[in-house]
Amino acid sequence: MAVVLIGTLDTKGPEYSWLRERLAGLGSEVIVVDTGVGPSGLAADFSAAQVADQAGADLEALRAAGDRGAAVTAMGEGAAKVLADLHRAGRVDGVLAVGGSGGSSIAARAVRDLPIGLPKLIVSTMASGDVTPYVGAKDVTLMYSVVDIAGINRVSRAILGNAAAAVAGMAKEYAARGPAQDGDRPLIGASMFGVTTPAVDAARARLDELGYEVLVFHATGSGGRALEGLAESGMLAGVLDLTTTELADELVGGVLSAGPDRLTAAGRHGVPQVVAPGALDMVNFGPRDTVPQRFADRTLYVHNPTVTLMRTTESEMAELGREIAAKLARAGGPAVLFIPEGGVSALDTPGMPFHDPAADAAAFAALAAYPETVRLAAHINDPEFGRAMADRLHLLIKGDQ
Template sequence: MPEMTQPRILLIGTGDTKADELLFMSECIARAGGRTIMMDISVLGDPPYRPAHDKHAVAAAAQTTIEAIASSGDENSAMSLMAVGAANLARALAERDAIDGAIAIGGTMGTDLALDVAQALPLGLPKLIVSTVAFSHLIPPERVAADLMMILWAGGLYGLNGTCTAVLSQACGAIVGAARSAIRPRKDRPVVAITSLGKSCLHYMVELKPQLERRGYEVVVFHTTGMGGRAMESIAAQGGFAAVLDLSLQEVANQLTGSVVNSGADRLENAGRAGIPQIVAPGAIDMVDFPAWLGVPNELSDRPFHAHNRLLASATSGSTDRQRIARAIAEKLSQANAPVAFVLPTGGIQQWDREGETLHDPDALAAFVEAMRSAIRAPVELHEIKDHINSAAFNETVLGIFDRWVAAGIVPRGRTTVAA
């Protein structure tokens, strides 16, 4: 593919308070071979430069005026309105192929707005946020776009300094480089999403992925340890899949039991809301994940646990929690705007729940199975199998449903031959 000669980078920030930083970043983008397109998201003041998209244009994109935004009540309401305008404007620029990447800078206020902009931009268009709260617990997972890059704005606020310029220059080089080298997602085959964990816990994708690829689909596997599920939900919300095989749901269980290793409250909702057909299974819902380096939480101290590595460990949930999780799963699936099939493997739902393994708890599994049987209601299909989730029978059941849906036109047919 030909190299992009001068990537067009949308640079977003409050020019009335961060002009020095934004002008420095514009210079860095130019030195890296890019061209800056400035968007000013100031509310009260004006920048000492003329942005390509000023605050009036941002307000207009939110179908209001900057005067109305300034008098809306407080800084939170004002910046929330500016976020609507900035996201709409950035989306419009991307849709007419006017930008090749976007970078925003901010503290909590600017980051809050920039997260909305990133979610409005399409997958594959490079997006980077320079933030004083990058990687912070202040950012809920549901706010993070699937392919968002972030860097901590070390030494930021109140002008330039050596530490700050080191970070800003790296960020600008990164976004120009990403814009030059980015390969947008191909659309020559229908895309199917599969959620899973590593092969040591769930290994159905080892068989399902090549089987679906032979049927002419591009298969994307998401690792459901928090941000993997978030990425899948983000793409699903944009209608990015022909079908979703959501077979690993421990992020749902984590969120319901208060674990930080979750993907947000809307996990298991976006595909159905977007009208994407789903085949769902309860992979690993019996596990409550926690950061291994924090030790076992007090409320799980009497439960069997498995230390996966120095970052992640898991304990089993009890019967009562699993019944609650079953009801929550059924409620989420009942809201879907497309067909849903739920495969219930009564023989076990992850590798370590087998007899003799550390997380084996047959009574709690039985309580979950019974709760799931009671909670699932038509039109959601219930497919119960006696086998374990890591069995050939499970794979055959999933593929049987998928093939039936293809034959019925619910899932588009794959393309086994693709033009060069």
């Protein structure tokens, strides 16, 4: 088993020397990648000059410029390419990095493109705060260093020792597990919210009958980013994007946005997808008193003490429909759009607070600009709707449009 150590050896040389010895003692082959721009006394398997070169940069020029931000960016990109090459050669079973904000940023970029399931552990001084910039939508494990990464002492020895033992154990398991077996079922990524759960449950049951394994992503921003990331990775045979509600948060300013690139990865990589406007009727906020004052006259629904939902308007629904249609039109693979004429969420039914046929109609009219559209006289949570999406996705995957 091989563990790759990625770090700034110019500032963290003693710590990486200690980690290399510790990992070797645990039975790991250790590959050291230097991402520092200053002189280092610790020999590396991939020098800082080699890493910079992989990013199209010159190490001496980076040193002379004295621009820390540019150096961090270049070394992160270069380290990512080194890791990609090592992974293709079958020489990575785990990655370990330690550092402060700069070292953690470099390591986070370096491991970002590695496949899900390959162990990635970063011991960081930043791990007790907002870790989104370091984790993103990947399975990066962060360990708080407690003390600064500044020498081996009683505390750092215990923490770094735990990190070495953890990554060695994970790498051993990863190496033993090996690549996916031919008998593994094809993977489908599906998006779900509480108000679209019956639809996804029906689709998942049907896809299970058809021989697929379904991974469900909660459409909470991070869930949507994770789904996009998995579509990027090449692991998915298809995407059942039934719940596109995160687009509403991005448009209106809610708290569960997955960013402007939501609903693009599958199309960009040619992954077959079926899409629906699930839960486009709502924008998410925190407790009722956190809803911005500019929305005071809007239709609000307190879902629970920590979640307040706001109904999207007719104009917002029309804009969301245009956005979805435009993104699917740019898809490089097969994509079919399903429209539930009976409503888009559990709150969008007669007698429920978000029932607004005019707003839904505005979205449906805009969505219909996309030619590969199926309109069903059903609510999104009617079992036949989810099953119909599953059956169509199966046909797309098999190449039968």
